[in-house]
Amino acid sequence: MRNHVLDYLTEAARRAPERIAFSDGKEEMTFGEIYEQSRRVGTYLHNCGIYKEPVIIFMNRHPRTIAAFFGVIAGGNYYVPVDVEMPEVRIRLIMENVKASAVICDEDTLAVVRQYDFAGQYDAAGQIVSYDEVCRTEVNEEALADIYDRAIDTDPVYIVFTSGSTGIPKGVTACHRSVIDYVESFSEAMKFDEHTVFGNQAPLYMDACLKELYPTLKFCACTYLIPKELFMFPVKLVEFLNEHRINTICWVAPALTTISAFGTFDKIVPAYLKLIAFVSEIFPVKQLNKWKAVLPHARYINLYGPTEGTGVCCYYEVDREFEENEVIPIGRPFRNTDIILLNARDERAAEGESGEICIRGTSLTLGYYNNFDRTRESFVQNPLNPFYPELIYRTGDIGQYNERGELEFISRRDYQIKHMGHRIELGEIEINVNMMDEIKMAGCIYDDVKSRIVLYYVGAVTEKELAAGLKTKLPRYMIPNNIIRLEQMPLTMNGKIDRIALKKSYQKKG
Amino acid sequence: MEDLLEILRDLHPEVDFESCETLIDDKILDSFDIVSIIAEVNDQFEVTISAEHIIPENFNSARALYELIQRLEDED
Numbered sequence: 001m002r003n004h005v006l007d008y009l010t011e012a013a014r015r016a017p018e019r020i021a022f023s024d025g026k027e028e029m030t031f032g033e034i035y036e037q038s039r040r041v042g043t044y045l046h047n048c049g050i051y052k053e054p055v056i057i058f059m060n061r062h063p064r065t066i067a068a069f070f071g072v073i074a075g076g077n078y079y080v081p082v083d084v085e086m087p088e089v090r091i092r093l094i095m096e097n098v099k100a101s102a103v104i105c106d107e108d109t110l111a112v113v114r115q116y117d118f119a120g121q122y123d124a125a126g127q128i129v130s131y132d133e134v135c136r137t138e139v140n141e142e143a144l145a146d147i148y149d150r151a152i153d154t155d156p157v158y159i160v161f162t163s164g165s166t167g168i169p170k171g172v173t174a175c176h177r178s179v180i181d182y183v184e185s186f187s188e189a190m191k192f193d194e195h196t197v198f199g200n201q202a203p204l205y206m207d208a209c210l211k212e213l214y215p216t217l218k219f220c221a222c223t224y225l226i227p228k229e230l231f232m233f234p235v236k237l238v239e240f241l242n243e244h245r246i247n248t249i250c251w252v253a254p255a256l257t258t259i260s261a262f263g264t265f266d267k268i269v270p271a272y273l274k275l276i277a278f279v280s281e282i283f284p285v286k287q288l289n290k291w292k293a294v295l296p297h298a299r300y301i302n303l304y305g306p307t308e309g310t311g312v313c314c315y316y317e318v319d320r321e322f323e324e325n326e327v328i329p330i331g332r333p334f335r336n337t338d339i340i341l342l343n344a345r346d347e348r349a350a351e352g353e354s355g356e357i358c359i360r361g362t363s364l365t366l367g368y369y370n371n372f373d374r375t376r377e378s379f380v381q382n383p384l385n386p387f388y389p390e391l392i393y394r395t396g397d398i399g400q401y402n403e404r405g406e407l408e409f410i411s412r413r414d415y416q417i418k419h420m421g422h423r424i425e426l427g428e429i430e431i432n433v434n435m436m437d438e439i440k441m442a443g444c445i446y447d448d449v450k451s452r453i454v455l456y457y458v459g460a461v462t463e464k465e466l467a468a469g470l471k472t473k474l475p476r477y478m479i480p481n482n483i484i485r486l487e488q489m490p491l492t493m494n495g496k497i498d499r500i501a502l503k504k505s506y507q508k509k510g
Numbered sequence: 511m512e513d514l515l516e517i518l519r520d521l522h523p524e525v526d527f528e529s530c531e532t533l534i535d536d537k538i539l540d541s542f543d544i545v546s547i548i549a550e551v552n553d554q555f556e557v558t559i560s561a562e563h564i565i566p567e568n569f570n571s572a573r574a575l576y577e578l579i580q581r582l583e584d585e586d
Contacts, residue, residue, distance in 0.1 A: 231541040232534070232569075234561045258545060264561035420542045452546070468524040476540060481521060 003153040005176050008183070008217035009035055009070050016220040022063035024225040025240065029063040031220065034070065037135050041071020042144050044129075044137040045102065051076045051147070054098040054159055054369070058082045058091075058113065059106040061225055064131055065204050066213060068104055069158070071134070076147040078156035080171070081205035084109055088116050089473045090169060094161055097171055097370050103128045153177040159369045160207050162307050163424045163478070165415065167431035171369035172207070172307045181362040182310040183214040185334035189315055190275065190301070192248070196221040197272070199246035201231065201255050202421075207307045208279065211250045231255055234264040241270045248275040250303065252421025253283040254451070260290040269294050279303040279312060281418045282409070285322045292318075304330035304409060307423070308378070308393045309359045313337050314407060329406035330399070337361040339407060340392065341399060346383040354400040354410055358382075359393045415499075417446045419453060422477045426453070429480065432473045433457060433466070441489040443497035444480065445506060455480035456502055458489050511576050517550045518572055531571040539569060547575070557582040 009031070012021070017032030029037075045055065055072045057079050059065040065081075072079040080098050082091055095103075105113055110130050153176040161169040192215045200223050202208030212223045224244050230237040238259060241249075249256075256278055259265075276291060276298050288300065305312030316331025333339045340348060341355030349355030360382065367375035382390045398410045415426040426444040433442035439459040446453055457466065463483040470479055490501035518527045521543055525533075533539045539547075547569075548559045557579055568578045 228541075229534075229537075229566075232539070232544045233564055233566065235564065254542075254545070258541060259561075261545075262548065262559070262561040262564060266560070267562050450546075450549070451542075462523075464523040467522065471524070477542070481542075481546065483523060 002180055003176060004148065004151055005157055005179050005183075005214070006070065006073055006148065008214060009038065012217045012220050019220055020222055021216055021220075022066055022223050022225065023244075024062050024227060025244070027062050027064075029067065031217070034063070034067045036139075037064070037067040038070035038074050039139040039141075039144060040135045040137045041068055041104070041131075042074030042076075042147070043140045044134045045072065045075035045077055046140060046143045046147065047137065048102065050101050052155070053077050053102075054080045054100045054156075056080045056082050056095065056098070056100045056103040058084075058103055058109045059131060060084065060108055061204055061228065062106075063225070064106065068131055068134075069204075069213075072104075073157060074144055074147070076151060076155075078158055078173070080159045080161075083203060083205040084112055085203070086205075086475050087472055090161075090475060091116070093169055094171070097161075097168070098159060099370075101127060104131055104134060105129070106131050151176070153180070154366075156366060158207075160205065160307060163416075163422075163428050164374070165425035165427035166374075167428050167435075169428075170371060170374055173366040173369045174207070174310050175366050178310040178363050178365050179210065179214065181336055182210065182334075183218060185336050185363075186211065186311060187215045187218060189334055190215075190248075190277070192219055192221060194219045194221055195247070196275075197245055197247050198223040199241055199244070199249045199251075200225050201249065201251040203228075207311055208250075208252075210311050211277075231258060234259045234262055235268055238264060238268045238270050242268070242272065245272045246270075247272045248277075249273065250277040250279060252280040253278045253287075254281065254420050256283065256291065257287045260287045265290065265294045273298050275299045275301070277301040277303050277315075280421045280423075283328060285324050285326060285328065288318070288322065288328065289324075302328045302330055305359075306393070306395050306397075308365050308395075309337070310363045310365055313359050313363060314339065316406060327408055329402060329404075329408045331406050333359075333361075334363075337363050339399075340382075340384065341401075342383065342394075348384060349400075351401070354398050356413060357395045357397045357399040357407070357409075359395065360390070364391060364393050415444075417448075417453075419446070419451060420477050422475075424453070424478055429453065429455065429470075429474065429478055432470060435473075436461065436466070436469050439466075441497065443489060443499060443502050445499055445503050447506065452481040453478070454482040454484065454502075454506055456484050456486050456489065458486050511572070513554060514551070514576050514579065515572060517547060517554065521546060527572040531573075533572075534566045534570045544569060551575075551579060555579050555583065 012031040013035035021031045055077045057068045069079045159171040164170040198212040200212040216223045300318040302316045303312040304314040314330045316329045338360040343349045343355045378394045382392045396413045430442045442457040490498040492498045
């Protein structure tokens with residue numbers, strides 16, 4: 001029985017040590033190199049006495065970061081990816097939450113850490129360390145073998161952070177068992193094999209990159225980490241896909257739209273693509289049809305699922321024509337995962353009735369790290385089962401089955417939005433605005449037609465100052481696209497910010 | 511030019527678009543910004559910025575973008 005994610009790497013390094021595993025177009029690493037360096041990282045942590053602890057990986061987007069992830073696991077720990085794209089305040093919140101004993105950096109981020117002066121939290125030597133230095137450690141095979149033997153599959157593998165409505169990001173903690181379950185069932189449905197060449201778009205600090213990292217090891221396939229800047233320039237992006245003969249992409253829908261919406265296909269077509277999967281947001285049928293027109297023989301797959309379910313939990317392979325006013329379903333769960341729809345009374349939704357999408361199965365993550373309150377709110381006892389303990393995850397998404405028996409996503413239950421592939425709580429933006437001096441009130445709405453976050457506020461600050469202040473607190477993708485100052489905030493009868501009134505006045509302004 | 515600056519300021523009130531010439535190089539604009547800018551420009555100027563024009567050189571400064579719009583307007 002496979003019970004350890006490290007087996008994927010160990011087996012790949014044995015089968016194809018010389019084959020290129022990961023590349024960013026400039027720097028590349030073979031399976032053998034990833035394995036070798038991960039052993040060094042693991043031994044380094046062992047030598048420091050760090051075991052069964054979170055270890056922060058603060059590195060840029062290159063293959064060494066992946067070796068660092070597996071090194072953390074080889075040392076019997078779990079990795080917490082942090083990125084330079086995150087503002088200082090968020091990184092501090094993450095560090096406070098996980099209280100990691102070690103932070104592994106690369107040359108670029110080491111400079112950032114010094115500038116942030118995180119060292120105050122990290123006094124003892126060896127706690128903030130460069131990857132290159134770590135990799136000079138001599139491997140202690142005996143110690144690593146012992147660590148491996150003692151592991152069980154409910155031990156954590158990683159913690160990735162997602163937006164939290166209280167203003168504090170939540171650390172979703174996945175274990176070996178949930179990752180293995182996900183990788184196996186996902187790979188089977190996608191039909192990956194050793195010829196798969198992935199073009200990875202998802203940042204390495206999100207669970208979304210599991211789609212490429214683990215199947216690459218499982219099949220001795222290959223992943224290109226596409227440089228982020230290329231997603232601004234569609235022609236260059238397609239040139240990259242063609243240059244590296246990339247045949248498989250699992251991207252957020254807006255990244256696919258960037259290519260198809262600007263007539264890129266008139267100039268250049270991705271010649272090798274066979275599988276195009278889209279995730280995170282509704283992919284407009286109009287754009288899907290543009291892709292199908294130039295690549296009629298490729299497979300198109302809609303993916304759905306929250307970080308709390310390890311990766312995605314549902315998929316639908318496009319098997320018919322869609323009109324522009326139709327919705328592409330999210331289909332059905334992967335093998336060994338079950339979806340139940342619960343209505344407002346916590347009963348199974350009747351036929352044709354909508355309900356909250358709840359996930360059941362091994363792919364459930366362990367919950368939010370160091371945060372039992374939030375965990376208990378959404379990882380709950382299955383209300384359909386009063387007989388023995390069984391957790392389900394309540395996604396907060398509302399869904400419904402169509403007449404073909406396929407699951408469709410309808411809406412959110414709360415103020416969570418999907419914006420440019422990121423999951424965002426509007427409440428988290430508001431809380432950060434409210435924390436600024438001179439802000440009296442703040443309310444956020446989302447314009448889903450133009451995909452814009454719109455912030456209204458009352459207070460003695462200019463829009464310019466507010467935008468600049470927010471940039472130090474929130475990640476880039478959470479910064480409102482429109483900031484509007486008001487003399488007075490519309491309130492509901494209960495004295496809450498009236499988002500409906502805000503939305504109406506926004507639509508009127510057009 | 512003023513219309514263009516307004517579109518840009520709407521997106522990033524904190525950036526000085528009149529002087530900045532490294533909007534792409536210094537990662538001031540991201541992919542989302544580019545998409546929004548193109549949508550707004552296509553709307554307001556009645557030109558079509560298509561994939562072949564979406565290259566770093568045309569987006570590094572407000573002036574470069576304005577020159578692109580003028581070139582496209584002349585073509586019509």
